[in-house]
């Protein structure tokens with residue numbers, strides 16, 4: 284029997300060969316695993332003792348798809364010949380058209396290439412609540428083992444397009460309803476039922492389903508083509524369009540023709556910059572919770588089951604929502620009944636949002652809300668495992684809260700602040716609990732935004748850091764462990780993004796052109812529309828904070844103040860750089876140009892008072908290179924553990940286009956020398972806002988990347 288590190292085959296007395304994928308933690312398909320699978324199939328098919336085959340996964344999981352290290356290796360060498368021949372060589376020739384039928388025994392998850400192997404089988408048996416999906420588009424590619432052809436033939440074109448375009452999984456129960464799964468059984472009976480099913484097919488008692496030949500679920504060709512045409516209007520990203528084209532090829536020319544086209548397109552996309560960027564984000568996201576000297580020394584995270592949130596405003600109610608939706612008991616502390624009632628209503632509204640989006644049903648909403656207890660009395664905090672303070676950014680108020688909870692709570696209770704601006708050392712200075720104080724900086728809306736900064740001080744204990752990393756993962760958040768500084772990692776790195784656009788405006792660059800360039804790059808909003816929506820008060824407070832902290836390189840513009848003085852408060856009064864009318868898109872208000880010209884006169888930074896001439900590319904660079912530059916300082920000061928944490932901060936904190944791989948990965952694609960040279964020239968022309976950091980200068984001088992892999 285062919286056995287290797289990643290594939291195991293056992294031939295039973297019943298004549299069934301059980302082939303098991305064994306590659307923890309997700310049974311991913313390495314090159315050797317794919318070759319071993321082919322060998323096992325050849326051996327089973329040639330063996331007189333084998334009547335049928337069951338394909339399974341070890342340790343309660345089926346298969347998480349192609350091992351991404353295979354794709355990483357292709358990126359490293361730039362050689363698509365390093366990709367395995369799995370689609371034709373394994374799925375078509377061995378599994379689907381092999382002389383002996385295969386049945387997939389699915390548990391846990393079958394994703395990407397994992398689900399594609401299963402769809403090549405004659406039938407699929409699954410345990411309850413297994414996750415099934417083809418998330419390849421999330422990685423910048425398309426399925427490469429026939430998924431674009433077999434999925435539509437098993438679940439119908441419309442559902443297949445939804446699954447592929449969203450990269451979302453379905454459960455085995457939904458799969459059963461759709462026809463993707465043939466039976467759902469308990470984990471104890473999974474193998475036995477799969478064996479029996481395989482023998483029934485081998486001996487003609489059950490049909491041998493070849494999904495590539497199935498057409499009944501596809502429906503009339505014109506209907507399928509119409510579904511694809513409609514999807515093309517919604518999905519314009521190139522690899523999404525390519526996926527739709529491949530599906531269409533199969534609908535028009537047959538499944539096998541579709542498989543051939545899919546193989547060609549998959550190999551073209553694997554080497555795309557988008558695939559490189561999205562794979563980097565996938566790996567960088569998983570690297571953020573690895574803290575050398577903290578998470579690798581054997582500390583076991585302690586359970587955090589009951590949490591107090593002090594302050595039920597926008598952030599506090601959002602945090603409380605994020606906690607109860609993750610099945611954590613919450614005590615929400617407010618100072619009076621009016622505020623407490625308002626806070627609870629905010630939590631209810633947040634949960635209702637989940638119901639509206641189909642992520643929660645009413646029963647689950649009621650059960651979730653039952654985890655929330657409101658109180659005005661600190662005594663109710665005495666048995667919580669953690670307190671998250673989320674009151675206004677008032678030092679004295681925060682200090683008194685920490686002083687109080689130290690008296691009330693247990694000696695093991697973790698004290699966290701959601702502060703985004705105040706030093707944690709200052710917040711905790713009236714206590715003697717510095718070892719269990721840290722920041723948990725969530726981004727608003729806290730129940731929706733995935734990013735959280737875990738802010739450790741010099742005295743935060745390693746155990747507390749390990750506890751809180753685990754806690755954020757339970758909340759399904761992406762944690763970044765950072766050190767104390769103004770703005771921590773995310774807001775600090777991106778503070779130039781708040782000032783650069785104003786600086787360009789004061790150099791005479793049209794503000795609506797700036798917004799166009801930035802949105803065309805892939806940001807959801809241009810910086811001026813973002814100012815309108817986030818509110819000028821928040822904008823001015825943010826700028827003030829960084830001007831105070833980094834006066835040497837801050838650019839102060841009177842523009843926003845002038846806007847306010849001219850009765851413009853952004854979305855708040857529907858008049859900002861744009862006008863906001865109910866039911867219609869924001870419209871650029873060109874009358875604000877005279878306010879910009881007033882600001883230009885006051886700052887007088889435009890050479891000769893005349894607008895500078897720049898290309899769209901230079902606008903993009905003048906906006907984001909200062910962000911890269913500040914991020915270099917964040918790295919240099921050790922605020923983050925690794926540069927790729929800033930990539931994740933940019934993608935999840937500022938919606939920097941994920942297909943770029945994040946701000947540092949994007950910068951490295953451009954090159955440190957080029958970035959340094961541009962910043963140096965702008966520094967000479969326009970001042971210290973563009974002054975290159977030492978880290979950037981040194982890396983550029985040596986031709987070294989700024990980020991590097993995670």
Ligand SMILES: C[C@@H](O)CC(=O)SCCNC(=O)CCNC(=O)[C@H](O)C(C)(C)COP(=O)(O)OP(=O)(O)OC[C@H]1O[C@@H](n2cnc3c(N)ncnc32)[C@H](O)[C@@H]1OP(=O)(O)O
Pocket residue numbers: 308309311312347348349350351352392394395396397399418419422425426427428430566569570
């Ligand atoms: C042939 C073509 O169709 C192409 C493909 O198949 S492309 C690959 C398609 N598959 C996926 O996109 C699945 C990606 N993985 C996930 O969605 C999740 O990891 C999971 C649902 C499988 C498991 O989630 P969870 O239990 O939360 O665990 P983590 O995400 O934290 O992952 C645990 C570690 O496993 C590593 N890992 C996950 N998927 C893969 C993979 N496909 N190849 C190699 N390694 C994988 C992940 O990086 C984590 O590693 P770490 O060292 O523990 O950080």
